[in-house]
Amino acid sequence: MVTPGGLVVLTDRRSAAGPLVETIAAAVRGGAAWIVLRERDLPRDQRLQLAEQLRSVVPAGRLIVSGPDPLGGTAVHLAAADPVPAGVPLVGRSWHGTEPRSDVDYVTLSPIYPTSTKPGYGPALGAARAAELAGDLPWLALGGVDSAARAAECAGAGAAGIAVLGAIMRAANPERVARTLAGSFGAVAVGA
Numbered sequence: 001m002v003t004p005g006g007l008v009v010l011t012d013r014r015s016a017a018g019p020l021v022e023t024i025a026a027a028v029r030g031g032a033a034w035i036v037l038r039e040r041d042l043p044r045d046q047r048l049q050l051a052e053q054l055r056s057v058v059p060a061g062r063l064i065v066s067g068p069d070p071l072g073g074t075a076v077h078l079a080a081a082d083p084v085p086a087g088v089p090l091v092g093r094s095w096h097g098t099e100p101r102s103d104v105d106y107v108t109l110s111p112i113y114p115t116s117t118k119p120g121y122g123p124a125l126g127a128a129r130a131a132e133l134a135g136d137l138p139w140l141a142l143g144g145v146d147s148a149a150r151a152a153e154c155a156g157a158g159a160a161g162i163a164v165l166g167a168i169m170r171a172a173n174p175e176r177v178a179r180t181l182a183g184s185f186g187a188v189a190v191g192a
Contacts, residue, residue: 002061002090003090003092003105003106003138003160004033004034004064004090004092004106004138004140004160004161005033005034005138005140005160005161005189006031006032006033006034006161006162006182006185006186006189007027007031007032007033007034007151007161007162007164007178007181007182007185008032008033008034008035008036008064008140008161008162008163008164009024009027009032009034009035009036009163009164009165009168009178010035010036010038010066010142010163010164010165011024011035011036011037011038011039011054011165011169012038012039012165012166012169013039015165015166015169015170016169016170017169017170017171017172017174018174020050021050021053021054021056021057023168023169023174024054024057024058025057026173026174026175026178027168027174027175027177027178028057028058028059028178029175029178030174030175030176030177030178030179030182031178031179031181031182031183031186032168032178032182033059033062033161033182034058034062034063034064034161035054035058035062035063035064036064036065036066036077036163037050037051037054037063037064037065037066037071038066039066040066040067044069044071047065047071048071048072051063051065051071051072051073052072055073061073061074061075063075064076064077064090064092065077066078066079067079067082068082068083068084068085069085070085070088074088074089074090075088075089075090075091075092076088076090076091076092077091077092077093077094077108078091078092078093078094078104079093079094080093080094080095080096084103084104090105091103091104091105092104092105092106092107092108092140093107093108094107094108094110094142095107095108095109095133095134095139096109096110104137105138106137106138106139106140106160107134107137107138107139107140108139108140108141108142108163109125109130109133109134109139109140109141109142110125110141110142110143110163111124111125111142111143111144112124112125112126112127112130112141112142112143112144112145112150112154113126113143113144113145113146113150114143114144115143115144115166116144116166124143124144127141127153127154127156127157127159128157130154130157130159131157131158131159134158138160139158139159139160140159140160140161140162140163141154141157141159141161141162141163142162142163142164142165145162145163145164145167145181146164146166146167147181148180148181148183148184149184151180151181151182151184151185151188152184152185152187152188154185155184155185155186155187155188155189156188159185161185162181162185164181167181168181
C-alpha cells in the first residue's frame with residue numbers, strides 16, 4: 001500500500017476562500033498529491049456526497065476520509081480515540097507521541113510550527129523533534145507549514161509529506177500556493 005506523501009491537503013469548507021471542491025481541484029493542479037476530507041460535522045449523506053464530488057477532482061485512490069467510515073473509499077485518517085475499521089487498506093492516525101501506533105500505516109505529527117488554524121495549540125514540535133518521535137514510521141508534518149522554507153525543512157527532517165490546511169484553504173490562489181509548497185518539499189525530498 002502506498003502511504004501519503006508530498007503535499008497532503010486537509011479540507012475545511014468554512015475557511016476556504018472559494019467553493020471547497022474548486023479549491024481542492026486547484027490545489028491538485030498545483031501539485032497536491034493527497035486530500036484528507038475532514039468536515040466531520042456534516043451528516044453522513046452530505047459527507048458521502050462531498051466525498052464523491054472530491055473523488056472527481058482528486059487522483060484515483062488519493063482521497064483519505066477523516067474518521068473510521070471510509071465513505072466508499074479505501075483510506076481513513078483517525079483521531080487518537082477512533083477505532084481502526086476492518087477491511088480498510090490505508091489507515092493513518094493523528095499522533096502526539098503517546099498513543100499506540102502499531103495499528104496504522106502513517107501518522108500526522110502536530111503542530112510542527114505555530115499555526116493560525118488552531119492558535120495556542122502546541123507547543124510547536126519542530127521538524128527535527130517530530131522526526132525523532134516518529135522513528136521509522138512514515139509521518140506527515142502538520143501545523144504551520146505555510147512557506148517554502150518550512151516545507152523544505154520538513155522534507156529535510158525526513159517527513160513523508162506535509163499536511164496543509166490553512167495555507168491552501170485561505171489562499172486567493174490555492175493552485176499557486178500548492179505549487180510552491182509541493183515544489184519546495186519535493187526539491188528537498190528528492191535530494192534527501
